[in-house]
Amino acid sequence: MTFAIETMNLTRRFGTLTAVADLNLTVRTGEIFGFLGPNGAGKTTTIRMLCGLLLPSEGSARVAGLDVAADAESIKRTVGYMPQRFSLYGDLTAEENLDFFAGIYRLPGPERRRRVTETLARVGLAGRRRDLTDHLSGGLKQRLALGCALVHSPAILFLDEPTAGADPPSRQRIWDLLYQAAAEGQTILVTTHYVEEAERCQTIGFMHQGRFIGAGSPEQCKADMAEDLLEVDALPVMEAAALARGLGGVTGVSIYGHTLRVFAKTTTHLRHHLQEALTAGGITVKNIRAVTPTLEDVFMSLTRGGADGNAGR
């Protein structure tokens, strides 16, 4: 099996802060890999190391078979990067931005013009090509930035929160573009903190406090969740949550509307205990049932459990 990206104990420290610690990650060629984690988890630092923008403090990484420390400039030729912060020239038009990036990626004249026209059409900006980038809406800017990362047909695409702040239709369009790129054989590593977006990826990796805490396909991650999950319909819901949290074996409780999601090590006796404790506390329990976790549940479970909740490695 070929890996587009492979890291070995990749570590990056900033002074006393360890932003990324002992990261071991593999991304298969042609897959969409979703990098999930809260803000400050180390996703951006990881991407910057993989793009050759930042030297690792320890460990190593290979991108497209090239070492990030030794061959950073060769890597830059084969990858596309869309930074989290919008970083195109606001005082150039959409077309000029694309043309500039196609130019500095050394696309020869005729191919450059062809790719610029193609990319404009692809990201849906053909009609706005002569508009100054500053005058485009947030969603269009993001699509243009994606276009600039795609214009030189890179083998690997690094996208740092490409949909941050975008409305649902804009997000959908960006994901359509990502599927199209993946269908054409491009490997995509995309970071997000929207859990529902992670469902769209073939593989997801969870990051928390600089550490890699789990990876696998969305289904696998759900199946491998270390804790069991009960859904409880109870009233009043706040008091029920407080009682459930105090119960032995319960590791976490989240409230969704009028239902509780209770995470626990094991549910065989807990279900009974929970029913008893809640009723004794004067709470009306309508229903308790075991449910399959969503990715959000997995994420909550992993970030709470830290190292011991290691799913699907």
Add this chain to the structure above:
Amino acid sequence: MLTVIGHVARKETRQILRDRRTLVLLLVMPIILTFLFGKALETGELRHIPSVILNQDGSPESNAIVTAFSTYDEVRIQGEVGTVQEAQERLAQGKIKAAIIIPRGFMNQIVAGEEAQLQLLLDGTDNNSAPIVEGVAQRVIQRYNAERAVRGLWARGVRPDRGRRLIQPVFVQTEIRYNPGLRYLSYVMPGVIGLTLQLLTVMLMAVSITRERERGTLDQLMASPITRSELILGKLLPYLGMSLLNVITILFVADRWFNVPVRERLPLLLALCTLFVLTSLATGLLISAVSRSQFQAIQIAVFYVLPVFMLSGAYAPIEAIPEAIRPISYLFPLMYFCRAVRAVTLRGADLFLVWKDLAILGGFVLIFLYWAVLSFKKRVA
């Protein structure tokens, strides 16, 4: 490599042309600055120093002295005052720089063969004006004394022409080559041209990379395969073009309004200006490459531009700088530029006389550019 430089240059040009305010600043400021600096330093040749006369004697002799003073351009007699106190007040208020006092009994003393005095009350705050007024007074009195002596000798039967030679047997014969009018303006114009060219180029280049760093666009550039020299040279070219336009307008201003002989050696002057502009652009790029923010870049640029003004011999010869710190002057391209342009405009020097300065400027360009490329890191800190 060349095509990538071209892409960067084209992008920069578009951005310059779209930023109207900066564009106007770039094209108009040099003309205004050259004009203002030039005008300010033109009157740096001190003339019309405001003075008053206190003629307490009111005799024919004292009146002759007063008339003699009014023939000199350096002083402007604003009028007469009645008392010493009044003269002192005016001096204290800064309304005049000098008071010329002819005391009561001036003529009688002269006639009686006693020592007579012309008194000067000078404001020493302005160390330039005081010696000039004193010099004028010396000349007035010297001439008065000589004329009186000639008349005295004539009365004793010595003919005036012979009498003059007896009194003043030796004369100084001076021939001034180059800048015969000893105009300070002619001396200082190369400095003005250099300072103007340098000010805007250093400032504009200094923020060119840091602006991209602040806006985040540098991230995208650093993630691309562009090389450091491609980026640096691509950014340099459009500003070089703009600066050459400035060179032409500034030389035009110097030629039209300040009578700097530009036309005779135009190609050589253009070559000097081009090389000098390149050193400034490269200096700005170096500042930009090492700065973290635009604010920091501007700070460094100001700390560079100000000492240059003082130390590079732009408006006074570097021989006037104490020897201990004079070696610093040799670190500034502006010093070589001023030296060479002065040689060309004032002494009519040709290529063979200034090739060394041209070569040194060229060396500066290469060193600063190379240094800028090395200082710019394609990795984030």
